[in-house]
Amino acid sequence: MKVAILSGSVYGTAEEVARHAEKLLQDAGFQAWHNPRASLADVQAFAPQAFLVVTATTGMGELPDNLQPLYFAIRDHLPAWSGLPGGVIALGDASYGDTYCGGGELVRELYAELGVREVLAMLRLDASESVTPETDAEPWLAEFMAALNA
Ligand SMILES: Cc1cc2nc3c(=O)[nH]c(=O)nc-3n(C[C@H](O)[C@H](O)[C@H](O)COP(=O)(O)O)c2cc1C
Numbered sequence: 269m270k271v272a273i274l275s276g277s278v279y280g281t282a283e284e285v286a287r288h289a290e291k292l293l294q295d296a297g298f299q300a301w302h303n304p305r306a307s308l309a310d311v312q313a314f315a316p317q318a319f320l321v322v323t324a325t326t327g328m329g330e331l332p333d334n335l336q337p338l339y340f341a342i343r344d345h346l347p348a349w350s351g352l353p354g355g356v357i358a359l360g361d362a363s364y365g366d367t368y369c370g371g372g373e374l375v376r377e378l379y380a381e382l383g384v385r386e387v388l389a390m391l392r393l394d395a396s397e398s399v400t401p402e403t404d405a406e407p408w409l410a411e412f413m414a415a416l417n418a
Pocket of ligand 1: 276277278281282359360362368395
């Protein structure tokens with residue numbers, strides 16, 4: 269199964285988590301493809317069968333600058349991805365209160381518009397609680413892969 273992994277990151281943490289996810293998915297036999305600067309054309313050329321978005325939150329609940337152009341391109345064009353499975357890993361900081369993991373929530377809204385099926389509840393990684401987001405994501409990734417295989 270071809271899994272497109274898209275990431276939004278300011279300081280690189282989300283990108284590291286996405287790279288780790290790419291490796292784990294590949295080790296499990298998925299055709300995982302991570303491009304932190306993907307355009308909509310790049311994603312469409314890959315012809316994904318599933319999605320994993322790993323994104324930090326910046327500003328007041330906003331998506332990082334490196335994911336925004338792709339996010340808006342997808343929202344403008346609404347590609348025919350309805351019914352495909354997807355998951356979201358959101359990096360944030362609970363001390364931001366209401367905007368905690370807001371970037372991930374924006375991706376969930378986009379999934380809903382597209383008809384992408386969230387196969388697992390969004391994972392929230394809280395930077396105020398843990399400094400090991402890659403390993404913290406592993407149990408969730410195992411469940412995500414099991415859901416894709418189901
Ligand atoms: C300027 C700034 C604004 C932020 N705004 C939010 C926010 O609104 N909500 C949230 O949950 N986290 C917020 N964060 C926390 C980051 O999302 C979190 O530290 C994340 O792990 C950063 O990942 P990155 O290294 O991939 O950029 C903010 C961090 C910074 C530096």
